[in-house]
Amino acid sequence: MGLINTLLYGAERLLSLFGNKVSLYKYYLVAQPVSSTSQLPEHRGHSIYVRQIQQHESVLKHFPRPQEVIQSHYRQDAICLGAFKKDELLGYAWILLDTYEEDEVRCFFVPIPEGVSAWDFDIYLYPKHRIGFAFPRLWDEVNAYLRNHNSEWTMSRISAFNKGSLVSHQKLGARLLGSALFLVVGSWQLMLATVSPFIHLSMKQRSVPTIRAYPPRHYDDPEGNHY
16 A cells, blocks of 8 residues: 555544544545446356446345445436345446445545546455456446446545555556545544535534546646547
């Protein structure tokens, strides 16, 4: 994770001793192109199927997330794609074609430009299925869904303390857009980011920063002429 992230992770673990009153989060913002190339060879992964999981299905009870968080995703019009083998859920991924309201901190993430950029989040594979064909099969269907909705890029935020997720996204061609650090103390929240709005101090629940995530070529062009 590097020295700085290791020190921040140690601070985060120490602050966790105070319960939910004090928290520290660091996210990397990344973007990856929506691929038309399959992650799997044609003869692999046929026993795994992917389908959309609806809001009130019983399988949601097995998600390793609080049910109120899951329902908040649906209220944002996010869709959940689940990978199954027979009747067993192997993993899932959430997709939004619009603004995402983060559930760990107070922040809106907006994929830009509207209509050709999406947001993916909470991609999860159950531990025993993390080696095998479940992830590439799931991601192929995520790409297919995004292509059908004219998306060229999908953005996401990844915990700087989750090396496995960072490596997985790098293998998919993800490019770094920036980072954001959040310190939460009770109802107070301080955000320090490498992208606009750079610094934001919230003292009330209704005070929420908005981060707009642009495709990499926007950052490559100082004038932002592509959009």
